[in-house]
Amino acid sequence: MKRRKYRVIAIALPFLLVAGDLAYWRIAAERLRDGFRNWASAQAAQGWRVASGPVSIGGWPRAAILAVPNISLHHSGSAVPGDVEVASAGVTLSMSMFSPANLRISMAGPAHLRAVGSPDLVLSSAENWALVPLSESGFGMIDLHTSGLRVEPATGAWHATVGLLNARASIADEAKADGSGPAATFSVGAEAIALPAAIKWPLGTNISSLSLDGALNGPLPAIRDITSWAEAWRDGGGSLAITHLALGWGPLGLTSSATLALDDQLQPMGSGSGRIVGYAATLDRLAAAGTLTKSAATAAKAVLSLIAGTGESDEPSAVDVPLTLQYRTLSMRQVPLVRLPELDWPAR
Numbered sequence: 001m002k003r004r005k006y007r008v009i010a011i012a013l014p015f016l017l018v019a020g021d022l023a024y025w026r027i028a029a030e031r032l033r034d035g036f037r038n039w040a041s042a043q044a045a046q047g048w049r050v051a052s053g054p055v056s057i058g059g060w061p062r063a064a065i066l067a068v069p070n071i072s073l074h075h076s077g078s079a080v081p082g083d084v085e086v087a088s089a090g091v092t093l094s095m096s097m098f099s100p101a102n103l104r105i106s107m108a109g110p111a112h113l114r115a116v117g118s119p120d121l122v123l124s125s126a127e128n129w130a131l132v133p134l135s136e137s138g139f140g141m142i143d144l145h146t147s148g149l150r151v152e153p154a155t156g157a158w159h160a161t162v163g164l165l166n167a168r169a170s171i172a173d174e175a176k177a178d179g180s181g182p183a184a185t186f187s188v189g190a191e192a193i194a195l196p197a198a199i200k201w202p203l204g205t206n207i208s209s210l211s212l213d214g215a216l217n218g219p220l221p222a223i224r225d226i227t228s229w230a231e232a233w234r235d236g237g238g239s240l241a242i243t244h245l246a247l248g249w250g251p252l253g254l255t256s257s258a259t260l261a262l263d264d265q266l267q268p269m270g271s272g273s274g275r276i277v278g279y280a281a282t283l284d285r286l287a288a289a290g291t292l293t294k295s296a297a298t299a300a301k302a303v304l305s306l307i308a309g310t311g312e313s314d315e316p317s318a319v320d321v322p323l324t325l326q327y328r329t330l331s332m333r334q335v336p337l338v339r340l341p342e343l344d345w346p347a348r
Contacts, residue, residue, distance in 0.1 A: 022060065022061075024097070025059075025060045025061065025064055025097065028064035028095055028097070028100060029057040029059075029064040029065075029066065030057075031064075031095075032057070032064055032065075032066040032093050032095060032103075033055060033057065033066055035093075035103075036055065036066060036068065036093065043073065047075055047076075048073055048074065048075045049073070049074045049075070050071070050072070050073055051070075051071070051072050052068045052069065052070055052071040052072070053068070053069035053070040053071075054069070055067065055068050055069075059094060061097065062096065062097060062098075063094050063095060063096045063097055064094065064095045064097070065092060065093070065094045065095075066092070066093040066094070067090060067091075067092050068090060068091045068092070068093070069089070069090045070087075070088075070089065070090065071087070071088055071090065071091050072085070072086065072087040072088075073085070073086045073087075074086075083114070083115070084114070084115045085112070085113070085114040085115075086111065086112070086113055087111065087112045088107045088108070088109065088110075088111040088112070089107075089108050089109030089110070089111075090107070090108035090109065091105065091106070091107055091108070092105070092106050092107075092108060093105055094106075095134070100134070101133060101134055102131055102132070102133055102134065103131070103132045103133075103134050104129055104130070104131055105129065105130045105131075105132065106128055106129040106130075107128055109124075110122050110123065110124040111123045111124075112154070119153040119154065119155065120153060120154040121151060121152070121153055121154075122151070122152055122153070122154055123149070123150070123151055124149075124150050125146045125147060125148050125149045125150065126147050126148030127145070127146065127147045127148065128145065128146040128147075128149075129144075129145055129146075130142055130143065130144045130145075131143040131144075131145075140170070140171045141168065141169070141170040141171075142168070142169055142170075143166075143167070143168050144165070144166070144167040144168070144169075145165070145166050146162070146164075146165045147163065147164050147165075148161075148163065149161060149162040149163075149165055157198070158196040158197070158198045158199075159196065160193075160194060160195055160196050161192075161193070161194045162190050162191075162192065162193050162194075163191050163192025163193070164189075164190065164191045164192065165188075165189070165190045166188075166189045166190075167186070167187065167188045167189070168186065168187045169184060169185070169186045169187075170184065170185045170186075171183070171184045172184065182215040182216060182217055182241075183216050183217065183218060183219065183220045184215065184216040184220075185214070185215045185216075186212075186213070186214055186215075186216075187211075187212070187213045188210075188211065188212045188213075189209075189210070189211045189212075190207075190209070190210045190211075191208070191209050191210075192206075192208070193206070193207035193208075193210065194206055194207075195207065200289065202285050202286050202288070202289030202291045203249045203250035203251070203252055203282065203285055203286075204249070204250040206249075206250075207247070207248065207249045208248040208249070209246065209247070209248045210246070210247050210248075211244070211245070211246045212242065212244070212245050212246075213242070213243045213244040213245075214240060214241055214242040214243055214244075215240075215241045215243065216238070216240055216241075217237075217238060217239045217240070217241060218233055218236050218237050218238030218239060219233075219236050219238075220233065221233055221236065226345070226346060227266070227345045227346060227347070230262060230266055230345065231266065233262075234261065234262040234266070238261065238262070239259055239260065239261045239270075240259070240260045240261070240270075241258075241259050242256070242257055242258045242259070242260070242272070243257055244257060245257065245258075245274075250282070250285065251278040251281035251282050251285065251316065252276070252277070252278055252279075252282040253276070253277030253278055253316070253318075254274055254275070254276055254277070255274065255275045256272055256273065256274030256275070256323070257272050257273060257274075258270055258271065258272025258273075258274075258323065259271065259272065260325070263326075263327075266343065266345055267327070267328050267342065267343055268325060268328075268340075268343065269325050269326050269327075270324075270325050271322070271323065271324045271325070272322075272323050273320065273321065273322050273323065274320070274321060274323055275318065275319070275320045276304070276318065276319055276320075276321065277316050277317070277318040278316035278317060278318075279300075279301070279304050279308075279317050279318070279319055280301055280304075280305075280316075280317045281316070281317075283297040283300055283301050284297065286338075291338060292337065292338060296335075296336065296337060296338075299335055300332060300335055300337060303332070303333055303335050304317070304319045304321065304332075305317075307319055307320075307321065307333075321333060325340075328340045328341075328342060
């Protein structure tokens with residue numbers, strides 16, 4: 001009798017495990033479906049028009065997957081400056097049964113983006129995903145990864161590519177976004193960047209690497225108009241702290257840190273310091289391209305040569321310098337380098 005009882009249990013146990021796993025998967029899949037519906041409703045309440053084909057669920061037994069085909073978003077209200085349209089052949093939301101605390105989002109096929117009267121841009125990649133934690137915490141964090149990214153207008157007049165892009169952003173919730181700490185932190189790293197060849201870039205079309213870490217400080221205003229938002233953020237003591245910037249572009253190697261804010265004309269201002277490698281060749285290229293005047297390049301090279309440390313003759317010139325940005329002019333030790341174009345904010 002006991003042997004028969006154990007045999008029945010041994011036969012029933014796998015079926016019970018499968019049934020339990022299936023029930024758990026069904027709950028997770030319905031959670032994804034409800035979460036997407038709630039998100040779409042929230043966007044609609046903020047003036048977005050969200051459309052998609054019929055959603056479907058799958059992925060059992062490893063993951064709960066929600067496939068959303070032909071998704072599009074459109075906004076033409078006052079919350080953003082001008083119309084914004086985003087469309088993709090499909091979006092996939094997935095949650096691993098072994099790691100249910102994270103939501104993975106990926107796009108299928110090329111995505112189209114049109115914003116503020118710009119041409120229709122087509123974005124495609126070999127791989128892309130965003131990872132969002134589902135657990136409750138004081139910060140909303142998102143990780144982004146893409147490889148083989150290509151950006152081009154629908155007309156195909158030009159294109160830009162990024163071999164690898166990784167980014168992370170963490171945004172404080174309302175209870176902590178009161179100015180007592182960073183409202184947001186971010187980290188971006190990119191490699192093998194190819195700029196549009198149709199534009200004459202003074203340092204060449206290829207950026208070998210770019211990395212940026214920083215924090216956005218100051219309370220974030222609850223204002224939708226972007227110009228009014230910028231004014232309120234500035235008046236509340238808002239600033240952008242760039243803790244680390246590293247750039248390799250042609251002959252230029254740059255590492256820097258800075259603190260930036262907005263002046264009374266809503267133009268960037270601030271100060272920082274940087275280590276510049278290959279400054280002589282870089283200044284020569286900028287002058288040859290007309291980005292700097294020859295007199296400004298000559299003056300900058302003279303100042304940098306005086307403060308640069310001695311190095312090996314076959315090494316690129318390198319120097320550590322303070323940098324300031326004021327009245328749209330980037331200066332190095334009171335020597336003006338370049339005047340930046342005016343940041344044109346949209347009318348209210």
